[in-house]
Amino acid sequence: MNDLSVKKYSPYFSECKTKYYEHFVNEIKILYKINHPNIVRVFSYHLYPEHTTGYILMEYIEGCNIDEYIKANPKAINDIFVQTISGFKYLEDNGIMHRDIRPGNILVSTDGIPKIIDFGFGKTTQEAIDCTKSVSLNWAYSTPEEFVNNIYDHKTEVYFVGKLFERLIGDNNISQLFKYSVVLESMIPPNPDNRISSFQEVVRNVTSENSLLVKFSKDEKNIYSNMADSFTGVCTKMYEDTKYVEDLEIITAKLSDLLQKSILETYLQSNKDLISCFVSGNFRYITKAVVQVNQVERFYEWWNQLSKDRKIIVLNNLWTRFDNIERKMDDDLPF
DSSP states (O other): OOOEEEEEEOOSSGGGHHHHHHHHHHHHHHHHTOOOTTBOOEEEEEEEGGGTEEEEEEEOOOEEEHHHHHHHOGGGHHHHHHHHHHHHHHHHHTTEEOOOOSGGGEEEETTSOEEEOOOTTOEETTSOOOGGGOGGGGSSSOOOGGGGGTOOOHHHHHHHHHHHHHHHHHHTTOTTTOSOHHHHHHHOOSSGGGSOOOHHHHHHHHHHHHHTTOOOOHHHHHHHHHHHHHHHHHEEEEETTOEEOOOHHHHHHHHHHHHHHTTTOSBOSOHHHHHHTTEESOEEEOSSOOOBHHHHHHHHHHHHHSOHHHHHHHHHHHHHHHTTSEEEOSOSOOO
């Protein structure tokens, strides 16, 4: 069984107890519905609104904050960066903003797993965000330019996470150890127009950096290229709600199902099903475009024997191809 810790809301100043009780309840609502290895888990909670108090039963993290961990383990900076970005990407994917990004709110366990904690000031993207009330304004870092227009969004979170790692690297003089400097530089421009737009893009750029060390044979490149060409040859438009499928097991299962449906065919019977292996949401496609079943079979067989890391690189390259497909507003019906 996991070790547990208990967090209690117990107001110090009576005049603020209702306000901060709301923050406490908000943290529960956010944490209770998310599950990611780099985000602290909440298992249960007990609220006593009549006393404006309550308890959260949550994952116990044996370790220290990210600042202390990097000081003691400077060579871990790359792995900690990648894992932390993964946690914030998960929050972004689920429409959650932390709004209090600082070293004390990222703990690292003794086995080197960063955990994002303390969502008392978190907000979902469905809620209005007043950046003048963001805890981040109390940081020692310069604030991003979007604060002038009272904007706080995921792009702002990218900025603060980038500034956190910039300081970690500078304070510990480990720039020579950090291999994602180009990615980090794209995260911290004060002007949001010059900044990378999302944690999704950060992850993709990290994957691209890693892929430089991985080699693929000419035959592998041909298999990949045939699949990419087939996809872009039948998918003509994507929409605002179109998302790329990231779960490797889901992609594998959908490809298998697609091939089962076409086992006696020379050409795919559903181009829509091919596209759905890699994207979700609305899209337009050509129904009569011809995609050979044996091309998909070759890709599926190759995909199945790839390691997880190599699959991620292949997927990242496919997404780069998909990015070239026209994106439209949802002004008419798809399909």
